[in-house]
Amino acid sequence: MEEEKQKSISPPPCPSTVTVRRNPPRRARATPYTTASKQNQPLSSHDVPTFPIDEILSIQIPQSETKPTVPESLKIFLRIKPLKSLTTKVITTNTAKSRPRNVWPQNPSKKHIAKENRNPEIAKKVKKKEEEAAAACIALNDSYSVTLTPPQALQELKRSKTEVYEGFSHVFPADCSQNDVYDKMVQPLLEDFMKGKSGMLAALGPSGSGKTHTVFGTLKNPGIVPITLRQIFKKSDESSDASVRSFNLSIFEICSERRKGEKAYDLLGSESSELSVQQSTIRGLKEVPIHSLEEAESLIGQAMLKRATATTNSNSQSSRSQCIINIRASCNRFSNETKMQSSDAMLTIVDLAGAEREKRTGNQGERLVESNFINNTSMVFGQCLRSLLEYQKNRKRGLQKHHQNSLLTRYLRDYLEGKKRMALILTVKAGEEDYLDTSYLLRQASPYMKIKFDNTEEPCNKRQLKTFPRAEKNKKIKLSAPKNSQIEDIFHEGRNQIAQEVHLQGKKADPTDRSSPSLEHVAQDKNKREHIIMRNFSKVLWNVLKQYNEKLKVAEGEICTLKDSLRREELKSLGLETELISLKSSCLVESCIPEVEAVVYANEEVSADESSESPVPSKNVNDDVRVRCHLSSQNDAEPRQSVNSEENAGIPSATTHDETVVTESPRDQVKDAVLVPCHLSSQNDAEPRQSISSEENVGIPSATTNVETEVTEFPRDQVIQNQDDPTPSPEQVEVSQDCINSRMSNVQTKSAISHRCPDSEKQERNRRLLPAPSRSLTEEMNDLDIKDKPIEKPQVKNGKTRVQKKAESTKVQEIEVPNPARESEPTSTTKQRNGQKPRRRLQPAASVLLTREINTLEIEDDIAEPKGNRGGKKTTVSQPRSQGSVTLLRLLTDNLHL
Template sequence: MEDKQKSLSPPPCPSTVTVRRNPLRRARATPYTTATKPPFSSLASAITHDVPTFPIDEILSIQIPQSEPKQSIPESLKIFLRIKPLRSFTKVTTTKARPRNVWPQNPSKKNIAKENRNPEITKKVKKKDEEACITLNDPYSVTLTPPQSLQELKRSKTEVYEGFSHVFPADCSQNDVYDKMVQPLLEDFMKGKSGMLAALGPSGSGKTHTVFGSLKDPGIVPITLRQIFKKSHESSSGPLRLFNLSIFEICSERGKGEKAYDLLGGESSELSVQQSTIRGLKEVPIQNLEEAESLIGQAMLKRATATTNSNSQSSRSQCIINVRASCNGFSNETKMQYSDAMLTIVDLAGAEREKRTGNQGERLVESNFINNTSMVFGQCLRSLLEYQKNRKKGLQKHHQNSLLTRYLRDYLEGKKRMALILTVKAGEEDYLDTSYLLRQASPYMKIKFDNTEEPCNKRQLKTFPRAEKNKKIKLSAPKTSQIEENFLEERSQISQEVHLQGKKADPRDRSSPRLEPVSHDKNEREHIIMRNFSKVLWNVLKQYNEKLKVAEGEICTLKDSLRREQLKSLVLETELSSLKSPCLAEPCIPEAVVEAIVHAKENFEVAASMTIVLRNVDDDSCNLIKGRKEAGAEESSESPVPYVVRNVDDDSCNLIKESREAGAEESSKSPVPNMRNVDFDSCNLIKSRREASAEEPSESPVPSKNVKDAELVRCHLSSQNDAEPRQSVNSEENVGIPSATTHVEAEVTDFPRDQAIQNQDDPTPSPEQVEVSQDFINSQISNVQTKSAVSRRFPDSEKQERNRRLLPVSSRSLTEKMNDLDIKENQIEKPQVKTAKTHVQKKAESIQGQEIEVPAREAEPASTKKQRNGQKPKRRLQPASSVLLTREINTLEIEDDIAEPKGTRGGKKTTVSQPRSQGSVTLLRLLTNNLHL
């Protein structure tokens, strides 16, 4: 035993141990490569100790599933060609018997009618129409024949294009296209390989038709989705895969740049683009075909399309549809096997020739963008081909020139599998487009792809999707039971329906009662599709409605602001005209002001006549009686006052119009109906009038449309006014002034009581009375001034004196002078009133005549006046209004003024009318001279 233990125990350690830190490295010969292979037995003998042998035989006996070595299978780029049916097919079907009485008939229709009548011509034409520029040789090649005209010119000859993966003839179905082209891609996709498919071709050649199709004839996207769900159901035993759908478009923003829009997003569908990365793209998980189809319908509605000459619904953007398959809840091994894969289908906007599309403006800009993208796409493929031919040359980075090519970079660099479908139109007129496309694209067939792919390529997910998470719903007990009830109800309903249609329904198979029967029942599926589609449509319409409302609101606000601006401009114009009127020469004076001055002049004459009558009375009271008798029955009509009434009468309509705006009292107050157009000319005038009316509402006689009205007004006034005016009226009657009065009377009634009494006692008009009549004239002039908006400059003067309102001091003195002059002139020219004039002159001189020596000036020319007078008359700085007024008066046709009253009075001359008119003329002359104009 002890011997045995000794043999097993390790040998005793030596006392010293040498350790080499860096032992010499010797290349150890591998047992298999070495020529002299030492025998295993000798090695074993070399081992001093018994080491258990390595179970190599056992290990080698275990069969390990050997993974296939990854082989790069170079594969040519698959290019398919689809020929669009000729238009003549549709033409034949549409050339129906034209209904009668259709108007107008255009020449082309006439030709059709001729063709209908003559079938031989029709045949020829149809034959010509049916002639195609492209003919199918075999499923892989076509012959392109130029039209006769080009052949004659020897500009082009017949060409054969071959090497296509498949050529789809005009009568092929969408399913044919899917089977030959998409099926292989889809199989790879289901295995976890990404792939891309793009449709290229001129506008209107059928790209969108191929990619999306229609409800009746679905294209490759709907068919692919159907197949995806079909396959995933079939392989239900395999791994569960989730599919997500995202659709976006790239279009130009008014030619300024490219923009990406999410076609499944909400309102803010614009996507941010950073280099080749598109952020914020909404990825919607799709669980069944119905959901997928409704999403596609939604995207199609949102896609930018427009009508061009080539296509009634031409795509104006590049549309990209991504179906992403992702794995969920797998072991790492499985996940590696079925990695995320993306199937991308691209519907490019068709290249357009300006001549054919007839695009202009915005459409033309879009065209440029579309053509540019197509061009860059082609450049990328050509440079890839060149690169593959000569790898020494680097791959040119054309992809940077457009957003689409940046996004599809991996495909365009030959790193992923891709297929192209060229769509062409077969008509003779489409020869150039077709020839161009085929010449461009046929070399692409030589492009090779490495059909290997890393399971997780970072670039694969260049879109950072906004994955839609299903909302978490808390299901409380009662709700759950309710859902279960609904669920059972729905299930029984569907099973009943299916049963009725003679189909077997097994509601136990699937958990979703809604999906399972639907997959079998076509009608139900269509119903769901239509329902979802209508929902989408409804949402889109709602959005449009909201936009429309917003636009309407904006229009309203714009209209308001426009109105405000117009008002402002009107006010500014008025201000401008009012500013101009006193400053500028007569052509700038508003018409209304001119009219106002004319009327003022007439009233001025009336007032002057009144003054003279008063003076007559002063001379001899018998004359007064005489005058009354002479006047007789005609007095009321012939006297100057009724004339004024008539004036009022004539213009009352206009006045009333104005008075409606400015207030009845105001317009009635206005003794001179001279503001016809003022309202139209100036808002400020109305303002000033309103101010004036507000201050003096009681003294304003009401305007009348006719004489009766005027009389009524008078009565009304007399009844309204207290005893004072009545007395004054009586006094006037006594002095021979006719009783039919209007505002003149009203003005007279404004005399102070003592003056009225004085009139009764003494018929001689006092200087005050004369001044009152002058005041009346002043008031007439001041009214004119008020209307001409000059009064706005002197607003305080209104409040100073009742009858001298709105007149500046200088103007008042001017008018006073005018009256003085009038009196003096009458004294000279009319001997019959000489006494009165002298009296008045004396009085006037005593009051205010110190300033101006009018008679002396009147007799002599203006130039000599200054020389004669040792004491120079004071030159007063007259207000612009006064200057204007005098200028106006100066320019008036005096003769006309004289003639006018004659006409209106039936040619009858009154005792006062003739001298008054002359006096007025002289007065005006004097005024002109006095003002040195």
């Protein structure tokens, strides 16, 4: 039990090997398609679906919904100044106290109210004034219209009548507050300004109508500028990305100096901060960043103290200049919350100097000049708006460039040309004495209500185009999925560029709008653009693939046709080659035909001679072609002579060696004499019968031919001597048996070549045996060969080798007719061809033998009787002597004078 407890308590034994897998293998997530295929059955290669290119191409891309941009009309607000009596009372009071100039507007109404409360008489007077004011020339119909009623005096004169002016964006009654004005008029502009849209607000009205009061207000009753700044910082505090937005404030005025024209002064700069003006550009304007409301209010109070004012009959602090306040908002980076892009926006508020009449103001001198400048500026401003209105009614007329007539209008050119949003607030006085001023203003400004403004912030001039590089960026955008980082980068780049331009130009108080479209809109456009691009790209790619497929098919067809043509050409080439070979062979044959024909002709001749007369040597024993050709040539020339000579040469030899045979049968002797060489060769060779035809005496001519050839090689002197002297010399008569044997061995060797000849007739001849009496003839021939030996052998050998080479090359047995045979022709044959008679070369040597032989012959015997087989090999015994042989013998006998 204790052991079991110990085991249970003790930890399990450590295994011998531990495998620790630090990074388990990961598998790809199953896609819906793979899961579906796994559920059904394994996917085979044939089940792979095709790429749904058709479906992709059939997708209809929704067209981008282009919202029609509704042009916004120029907003004109009307604010009615409170009671005239109050103002006059205030004026009188102020004149009495001589209020200092350029002091922050105070709230004198409360002071007067307090005084009124303390003095009941004053209160009564005020009520009377109010009653008079109630009978003012202008009456509020509703929030959008007023009724202007001329004074009674004017009505009686029928110079004017009651008029109703309607269509205002809002009409602020006399008892409205500054906040009401802000809420109705400034709030929409401020919202757009915070989104990056610029705007402009201008106050118009006669002098003392409350323009400055509406714009700036007082400490206790601040105007739209302090309220706007307050709202700006309030919104910035509420927003989480307030740190990324910064505001700058710039204030300057345009006034007129005698003989100097219009001048611009920076109200936030030093004392003598005059600004340089070039066309519509004001350089050197100080732009002060504002970080809090207090800082902004302080700057505004500072600017108001610097503004040029003067006391007139209409206004104790009449503004003598056009004052422009610019609030520029700049964004440091992209804000995800507000979706605002990092572009600057400018909110411009203009406090115009009130047009004034000389009679009412009583200005003289310099003030009158100022009044003219003010009136002129107001007039130009009005002309610009009227021109814009007329241009929008009829664009064919073109936009009149009245803005060039004043610095203010040049500066506000974009607004006055309807390119940017702006709003106007008309301040009027309601007293009867102010009827003319009010009527003039309403008549002038009421048509402005029809002016339209495009609600787009796209710039139109070149200067502002530089601040919007978005269009160029879209061209360079990559075809990839949109990413926030990319968008941020793009907007950062645009912001940097804008910041750079602002650094270069914005510091010079250029109030032009640098607004940009929102980020959301840009992202949607980008997505749509990429989608369209990808769709078009896929279509183009598909078409290209189709075209390549068609080209591939065409190329394959061309390849097939080329292959067929190549086969045909190969067949043609083969046919041509075979034809060429046949032509070559035929040419060879034709080249050999004459010789062959010569051989055939010679054979025919020989056979004819054989059949007619005697066994003329038609075939050479040696089968030497050279010899045969030689024979043929001889036959062509004088075949009979050569044959006869040969026969003559052979006959005595037989008689010489075998006298007994001759005595027995001269015919046989003659015949045997002809067959002597063959017989001799048979003695020397073991197979003479196979190569020599005894019937046709083939071996004899060869022997004789050889002899003849050898004889032709004799020196001419010797031949001539032989011819002249028929008696053979002892040297000629001496015949060496050994030489004869060697000669015959050569003959037999040569005959071996002829074994290749398939001629059956030749073979038949070779089977025959040579006659026995030919031994004597061979002895005679050997005598001749002795002297010719050193000369004859090389020729024979040459002939043999040539024949062999030719036989090996052509392998035509019957056509073994080389030309070298002719080359090696003896001079005698050449002479024969030339028509000369062949020499009887053997005559001198054979004549001796013939005389011996012929003496023993019985010429009268026509047919030689066989004398028996000498040596047992004579097969031609029974052959009768031909008629030719007999004739030959007779001729020999006659010629030899036997």
